[in-house]
Amino acid sequence: MSNIERTLSIIKPDAVERNLDNEIKDIFKSQGFSILKEKKIQLEKFEAEKFYKIHETKPFYDDLCSYLASGPIVVMVLEKEDAVLGNRELMGATNPKEAKEGTIRKKYGISIDKNSVHGSDSLENAKIEIDFFFKD
Numbered sequence: 001m002s003n004i005e006r007t008l009s010i011i012k013p014d015a016v017e018r019n020l021d022n023e024i025k026d027i028f029k030s031q032g033f034s035i036l037k038e039k040k041i042q043l044e045k046f047e048a049e050k051f052y053k054i055h056e057t058k059p060f061y062d063d064l065c066s067y068l069a070s071g072p073i074v075v076m077v078l079e080k081e082d083a084v085l086g087n088r089e090l091m092g093a094t095n096p097k098e099a100k101e102g103t104i105r106k107k108y109g110i111s112i113d114k115n116s117v118h119g120s121d122s123l124e125n126a127k128i129e130i131d132f133f134f135k136d
C-alpha cells in the first residue's frame with residue numbers, strides 16, 4: 001500500500017550562505033522527493049524561538065534560535081512515499097561528524113549547530129511545521 005507523506009525541510013543559514021540551496025534541492029529531487037512549496041525567508045529571533053519551542057528546555061536552545069535567525073533560509077514542503085523517514089535518512093545524523101557517507105549532513109554539515117538542514121522528526125511534527133511556514 002502506498003504511504004505518500006509530506007514533511008518540512010529547511011536549508012539552514014550555513015548552507016544558504018554557501019549558495020548550496022540549489023545543489024541540496026537537486027539531491028532531494030534526485031531521490032524522488034517532489035518540492036511542493038518553497039520560499040526563501042529570514043526569521044526574526046522570536047519566530048525561530050516559536051519554531052524550536054520543542055527544544056525550549058535544552059541548554060542549546062538560545063544559540064539554536066539565534067543561529068536559525070542569523071541569515072536567510074529556504075523552507076520546503078517535500079512529498080514522497082514515507083517522506084518523513086526518507087528525509088531523515090537522507091539528511092543523516094544530527095551531528096555531521098556522525099553522519100553516514102552519502103547523507104546531506106556528511107557532505108555539507110560543518111558542526112552540530114551548522115548542520116545545513118532540518119527535517120521534521122515525525123508525521124505529527126511535519127504537519128505542525130508545515131503549518132508554521134505555509135498556513136494560508
Ligand code: CMP
Nearest residue numbers: 055060064094112113114115117118119
Ligand atoms: P535540527 O534537526 O534542526 O533540530 C534541532 C537542532 O538543534 C539540531 O538540528 C542541531 O542543529 C541543534 N543542536 C545543537 N546542539 C545539539 C545537541 N547537543 N543535540 C541535538 N541537537 C543540537
